Amino acid sequence: MTLAVVPAFLWARRLVPPRLAVVAAGLVLLMPSFLYTGTLMTENAFLPAFLLAAYATAVALERPTRFAQGAALAAIALATAVRLQGVVLFGIYATAILVKHVLDRRAGERTPLRSFWCSGLAFVVVGGLALGTTIARGDRLAASLGAYQSAVGAGYSAGDVARWTLYHAAELGLSVAFAPLSALLALLVLAWRRGAGPAERSFLAVSAAAVPWLVVTVALFASRHSGRVEERYLFYLAPLLLLALAVWLARGRPGTLLAAVAAAIPLGLVAALPLGRLVNVGILADTFGLHPLYWLEQEGLLGTGAVRALVLGVAALAAVLFAVLPRRSARFALPALVGCVFLASQIAVFDVVRTYSRTLEDVARTGAPGWLDDRFGRDQTLGFIWTGALNPAIVWQLEFWNRNLDPVYRLAPEPGNLPAAEATIDGPTGKLRIPPGFAEPDALLSDSTLVLNEEPLRTFPSGLRVHNVRPTTRISGSAEGVYGDSWSGGRFRYTHYGCGPSGWLGLVLASDATLGLPSQTVVARAEGREVASALVAPGRQVYLRIPVDGRDGRCMVQVDVSPTAVPAEVIPGSPDTRRLGLRFYRPTYLPR
Numbered sequence: 001m002t003l004a005v006v007p008a009f010l011w012a013r014r015l016v017p018p019r020l021a022v023v024a025a026g027l028v029l030l031m032p033s034f035l036y037t038g039t040l041m042t043e044n045a046f047l048p049a050f051l052l053a054a055y056a057t058a059v060a061l062e063r064p065t066r067f068a069q070g071a072a073l074a075a076i077a078l079a080t081a082v083r084l085q086g087v088v089l090f091g092i093y094a095t096a097i098l099v100k101h102v103l104d105r106r107a108g109e110r111t112p113l114r115s116f117w118c119s120g121l122a123f124v125v126v127g128g129l130a131l132g133t134t135i136a137r138g139d140r141l142a143a144s145l146g147a148y149q150s151a152v153g154a155g156y157s158a159g160d161v162a163r164w165t166l167y168h169a170a171e172l173g174l175s176v177a178f179a180p181l182s183a184l185l186a187l188l189v190l191a192w193r194r195g196a197g198p199a200e201r202s203f204l205a206v207s208a209a210a211v212p213w214l215v216v217t218v219a220l221f222a223s224r225h226s227g228r229v230e231e232r233y234l235f236y237l238a239p240l241l242l243l244a245l246a247v248w249l250a251r252g253r254p255g256t257l258l259a260a261v262a263a264a265i266p267l268g269l270v271a272a273l274p275l276g277r278l279v280n281v282g283i284l285a286d287t288f289g290l291h292p293l294y295w296l297e298q299e300g301l302l303g304t305g306a307v308r309a310l311v312l313g314v315a316a317l318a319a320v321l322f323a324v325l326p327r328r329s330a331r332f333a334l335p336a337l338v339g340c341v342f343l344a345s346q347i348a349v350f351d352v353v354r355t356y357s358r359t360l361e362d363v364a365r366t367g368a369p370g371w372l373d374d375r376f377g378r379d380q381t382l383g384f385i386w387t388g389a390l391n392p393a394i395v396w397q398l399e400f401w402n403r404n405l406d407p408v409y410r411l412a413p414e415p416g417n418l419p420a421a422e423a424t425i426d427g428p429t430g431k432l433r434i435p436p437g438f439a440e441p442d443a444l445l446s447d448s449t450l451v452l453n454e455e456p457l458r459t460f461p462s463g464l465r466v467h468n469v470r471p472t473t474r475i476s477g478s479a480e481g482v483y484g485d486s487w488s489g490g491r492f493r494y495t496h497y498g499c500g501p502s503g504w505l506g507l508v509l510a511s512d513a514t515l516g517l518p519s520q521t522v523v524a525r526a527e528g529r530e531v532a533s534a535l536v537a538p539g540r541q542v543y544l545r546i547p548v549d550g551r552d553g554r555c556m557v558q559v560d561v562s563p564t565a566v567p568a569e570v571i572p573g574s575p576d577t578r579r580l581g582l583r584f585y586r587p588t589y590l591p592r
Contacts, residue, residue, distance in 0.1 A: 001034060001048065002029065003048040004048040004051050005029055007048065007051040008024065008025050008242075009022075009025040011051075011203070011243060012243055014199045015203055015247050016247055016249075017250060021246065024242050024243050024246040026339075027342070028238075028239045032175075032288045032342060032345040032346045033235040035346070035350060036232075043083070045083075046079060046082050046083040046085070049079035050089070051236070053076045053089050054210060055075075056072040056074075056075040056076075057092070057206050058096075058202040058205070058206045059071070059202070060072040061097065061201075061205055062199055064115040066118050069116065069118050069122075072093065090123065090126075091209075092206065096208075097113065097116050101113055103192070103195075103196070103204065106191070107196065109198075156223060156224055157223065160223040161220055164220075164222045165215060166269065166272060167219070167229055167274075167278070168218055168222070169215050170266075170270045170272060170273045171229045171234075171273065172238075173269055174270050174273070175231060175235065175288070175289030176238050176241050176242065176338065177341035178263075178266040178315050178318035178319065178322075179263075179337065180238075180242050181241055182263045183241070183244040183245040183262070183322075184204075184207055184241055184244035186248060186258055186259060187204055200247060203244075206240070207241075210237060215234065218233045218234050226286075228278065228280075228282045228287065229278055231288060242338070249330060252327045260323040263320075263322040263323045264319060267312075267318075271312060271315075273311075275304070275307060275311065276304045279293045279297065281294075281577075288349045289345070291345065291353075292344060293310075294352060295351060298352075318337060321337060322334065360393050364397045365462075366460055366462075369400075369402075372398060372401075372402040373401075373402045373403055378404050379404075381404060381439055382406070382442065382443045382444070382445060383405075383408070383444050383445070384398070384399075385411060385423070385450060386408050386410050386411060386412060386414050387412050387446070387449050387450060387478065390462060391462065399418065405445070407419065407420060407421045409432060409434060410422055411425070425475055425478065425497060426497070427497055427552055428497070428554070430474040430497030431474050432444075443466060443468055443469055445465065445467075446465050446467065447463040447484035448484060448486040449479040449480070450475055450478050451479075451586060452476060454468070461485065462484055464484070474498070476496065476497060477497060477589075478497075479492055479494045479584060482584050483578060483580075487581070487582075487583060487584070488559070488580070488582050489579055490561055491558065491560050492584065493557070494556070494587060495555070496550070496554060497553065498589075499549075499550020499553060499554055500591045501549065502547070502591075503555070504545050504589070504590045504592060505548050505555065505589055506543060506544070506546075506589070506590065507544045507584070508542075509534075509536060509559075509561075509582040509583065510542075510583040510585065511537065511540055511541065511582055511583075512539070512580075512583065513538045515567065515570060515571075517565050518538065518563070519536060520562065520582060521561070521562050522544065523560045524558070525560075526547070526548050526549070526556065526557050527549065531546055531548075532544050564579050564580060
C-alpha cells in the first residue's frame with residue numbers, strides 16, 4: 001500500500017517544485033487509511049494501482065501518443081484486475097479526455113479528439129469482448145460485475161442517491177481537512193478563467209473526472225445497500241486532493257475572493273452532514289474520517305452537539321486559513337493543518353481499530369488458530385454447517401488457519417463470497433443433503449441452533465460445536481431466531497426432524513437474572529394455535545411439553561418470549577447489543 005507514494009511523488013514532480021512534491025508525498029503517507037495495511041483486503045493493492053492508472057491517464061492526456069495511451073489502458077486494466085471497482089477508471093479516462101479538451105480550448109490550445117482514436121478503439125474492443133463473453137455464457141449482463149452485480153437494478157431512488165452523494169462529498173472534504181478540496185475547486189476555476197500549463201490541465205481533467213465518478217457510484221451503492229458513508233471505497237481520491245493543495249500553494253494562492261468562495265464550499269457541505277446519525281458503530285471498518293468523532297463520543301469527552309461544533313470549528317479554521325493567509329505562511333500552515341488532522345485521526349483510528357480487532361478476536365477465539373489441523377490431522381475432511389447464527393468471523397478464522405476445513409455447508413446466506421456448498425436437511429430423516437461432488441466429512445462443526453443426535457466433542461462459549469460423524473449421525477433439529485450461543489430473541493422457531501404422526505416436544509428454557517427482567521411469559525404455538533405456556537421466574541428455568549404433529553416427518557413449534565432486554569442497556573460495560581429473551585437448551589422428542 002505504501003507503494004502509492006511512488007506515483008504520487010512522480011506526479012507531483014510534474015506539477016510543483018521538489019519541496020512541495022515531498023510535502024504532497026509525505027501527506028499521502030500520513031493518511032489514516034494506511035491502517036488498512038494491517039488487513040488482507042484488495043484496498044491495499046488498489047490504492048497504488050488506482051494512483052498509477054490516474055497518473056498514466058494524465059500523462060496520456062498531456063502527450064496522447066499511442067504508447068502513452070496504451071500504458072494508461074494497461075494501468076487501468078491492472079487496477080481493474082486488482083479490484084473490480086477499477087472499471088470506473090474507464091469512465092474517468094473517457095470523461096477526462098473531454099474535460100481536457102475543454103480546458104485546452106480555454107487556454108488557447110487545441111488537442112484534437114481524434115488523437116485518442118486508439119483509446120476509443122480499445123474501449124469498443126474491450127466492451128465488445130466483455131459483452132460477447134457474457135452472452136456466450138448465457139449470463140445476465142450484470143453477472144460480469146461479479147460481487148458487484150447486486151448493485152445493478154436494485155431499485156434506486158433519485159432523492160436517496162442525491163442525499164448520499166452530498167454526504168459522501170462532505171465526508172471526503174472532512175477526511176482531508178477541507179483545504180485540499182477547496183484547492184481543487186479553486187484550481188478548476190483558475191484553469192477555466194486564465195488557463196494553466198499542459199501538465200496541470202491534464203491533472204485537473206483527471207481529478208475533475210475522478211471525484212464525481214467515485215463519489216456518485218459509491219453514493220449509489222450506499223443509498224441502497226449499506227446506509228452509511230463508505231469512505232473505504234472513496235479514500236483513493238485523497239492523494240489527488242493533496243496534489244491539488246500542493247499545486248495551489250505552488251501557484252501562490254491567487255485571488256482572495258476565489259479562495260474565499262472555494263473555502264466556503266466544503267464548510268457548507270460538512271454543515272449538511274447529519275453527524276448524529278452517521279457517527280455510530282457501523283463506521284468502524286469503513287469510514288476512518290469519522291472515527292475521531294466516534295472516539296470522542298465513546299470516551300465520553302464530548303457529546304454529539306459538541307462533536308458537531310468541533311467539526312464546524314475545524315472546517316471554519318481551514319476555510320479562514322485557506323482564504324486569507326499570505327503565500328509564504330500558507331505554504332507552511334495549510335500542510336501543517338492537514339498533517340496535524342491526519343496524525344490526530346490516526347491516534348483515534350488506531351485506538352478504535354485495535355479495540356474492534358481485540359473484540360473480534362475474543363468473539364472468534366477457539367484456541368490456537370490451527371487447532372483443527374492439530375486435532376484431526378490434515379488427511380481428514382471437516383465440514384462447517386453455516387446457519388447464520390454465529391459471528392461469521394468464527395468460520396472465516398477457522399477456514400483461514402485450517403487446511404482440513406472444507407467445505408462450508410450453507411443452510412443460510414453467508415456474508416462475503418467465500419466458497420460454500422448449498423445444503424438442505426431431509427425432513428423425515430434429518431440427514432444433511434449435500435450437492436454431488438462434495439466428499440462426506442469426517443467431522444462436522446455447527447452451533448447450538450442445530451441439534452445432532454450425539455453429544456459434541458467440544459463446545460465453545462460462542463456456541464461453536466464439534467461433532468464426530470458416524471453412519472448413524474443425523475441432525476435432530478434446528479432453531480431459527482436463536483443465537484449461536486443458545487440465547488433466544490423475542491421469538492424463535494424450532495423444527496424437529498424424524499417426528500412421528502403425533503408426539504411431544506420437550507423444550508428447556510432458562511432465564512438469566514443478570515438481565516434484570518421480571519418473570520417472563522413463554523407462549524408456544526404449533527400450526528398457528530397456542531398449545532403451551534409458562535411463566536419463568538428470574539434466574540429459573542421451565543420445561544415446556546408441547547404436543548406436535550409430524551405428518552411429513554418434521555414438526556415445528558413457534559415460541560414467543562416477553563419481555564426481553566438488551567445487555568448493553570442494562571448491564572454496565574456490556575458490549576452486547578442483541579435483544580435477548582431466554583436460554584434455549586437441548587430439546588427432546590417423545591412419541592406419544
